[in-house]
Amino acid sequence: MTPSKYLLTLMGALVGLLWTNVVLAVPSAIAGPHFGPLLTDPLVLIVSALIALAMAVTTLFIRLNTLFSSMDPSAPKPLVRPLFFVVAHVGGSFLGGVAGLILASRSGVDADSALLSVLMMSFLGSKGLEKLAERFMPITRLAPEGDRP
């Protein structure tokens, strides 16, 4: 898959994954009273989901930029597993965001600090899952056995 097609596939996958916000909002609303008042505020939930998604896209761009910059333009490496790549970033970001929101809600801070906590935790979650995922499944296809350095 060429980098241009890869970028477009990633964008399509991200649009599909926007719906996970809705899916995540239901358990949050049900579990809200047990974890603190912030989880029952729909405005905080929606902004947190948007921030987590933005952080997932940010880490995705950082990784893609590093990948494209390190490629030899005359012989680009084929890119594989776009859906896996997006799910790793978005999943890590949402898991981190949920953890950040629960931590902030349990510690009784205001909504501003909770959003800041979501921002930082979703970035860390996304980066963490990216590293973990790529350790087991690389997103660039390896060269044939004989051509490897």
Add this chain to the structure above:
Amino acid sequence: MRTSIPRLMVTVWAGQLPLANYAAPSSLVAEAMQGAGSIAGFFMLALAACVLASLVDSLLADALPARYTSPFKDYRHLGFMFMCVSLLMLGGILATRAGSFVLLVALLSPAMFAALVVWPDMKSRHEGAAA
């Protein structure tokens, strides 16, 4: 694909927020920011920094002759995503303080546009390097 005009549009739109906040204390933005706290103040400052960097980038990369190169070219994705996150954080903080979705919606569309601008820009930068 040329992305100079969309980049400039997002920058100008986002730039009017810190400009109104710092240069016109009686404006609606400045009044909303007065009770918004230090986290909102930090993101407003960050937004101003991103806007300034993007304007310098646009001047060097798009307006001046080709012998001038922009040092920010390889960091555009970070600048625009930070702009997007700053707008979302400002929208979220102002909306939660006001208790209304309206302020969030007002800042959501430019935030999404800032994120969308990065796709064609990254594509064109990579294609330019390959050409």
